[in-house]
Amino acid sequence: MSKRQSAKHKLDRRMGENIWGRPKSPVNKREYGPGQHGQRRKGKVSDYGIQLKAKQKLKGYYGEVTEKQFKRSYTDAAAMKGDTSQNLIGLLERRLDAIVYRAKFAPTVFAARQLVSHGHIRVNGVKCNIASRRCAPGDEITLGTKAQEMALVMEAQSLAERDIPEYVAIDGTAKATFTRVPTLDEVPYPVKMEPNLVVEFYSR
Missing domain, CATH: 3.10.290.10 (RNA-binding S4 domain)
Structure with a gap:
């Protein structure tokens, strides 16, 4: 069993989104990130940064699964026939x-x-x-x-x-x-998930 190393609501604030759709999420009150530097003006994010955020958001949504487990899901999805991003969502929902x-x-x-x-x-x-x-x-x-x-x-x-x-x-x-096994558009995510960016992150 993986152990969550930080408070789950910090993930909401780090992502800037209420990723589980919970009414108690601090994002509902404070949209800036946690910590003393959370309110700093953010600069332009690189393609790598965008892909990393998409990966962290999707990984975090499923309970902050370990990186090893998450990457294995990607590897299995890439080995399957069809669209890798759709396969990844299907494996996570299973x-x-x-x-x-x-x-x-x-x-x-x-x-x-x-x-x-x-x-x-x-x-x-x-x-x-x-x-x-x-x-x-x-x-x-x-x-x-x-x-x-x-x-x-x-x-x-x-x-x-x-x-x-x-x-x-x-x-x-x-x-x-x-x-x-559902497709991406059938999964009731409270926020937009972009598994295509996760695929790009791992296939670099």
Whole structure:
């Protein structure tokens, strides 16, 4: 399990965007970056800087996955047929913690990873504690009995700020099915993601 090294809201401010669409994001109040130099006037950003920001934003959105895991997703996407940027999004959305988050079993992707790592999630009836596991279309993801009574899970299911996408089918409050791998325009990102720039970053 990767460990988040900094407060997640600092990522919002560093990117200058509310990347998870959360109402408590400090970007809603302060659009400048964190730290004593956050309000400095920014100069022109290089192509490399633009690509790096796109990578950091996409990587951060999925819970600040490790660089090793993220680059492996890119490598796998590049080896697949079709558009690499679309393949990358598809692979990221197949992560178990991402599906748990999409199904509104957890209020944040960080909480979704914790649910998985603590053994509260089952895939096709079998307990799985690997957040980076890639699910296949048709896989059923269910909440364990204890998890169904957690305040965190009940909070997530009451959130009005995000909807469950069409590629995740819900059956009751504790079962979801990953129906298909989505395309970029189907993923409900609160901000614009640019996986094409991520591809350019890694293929330099």
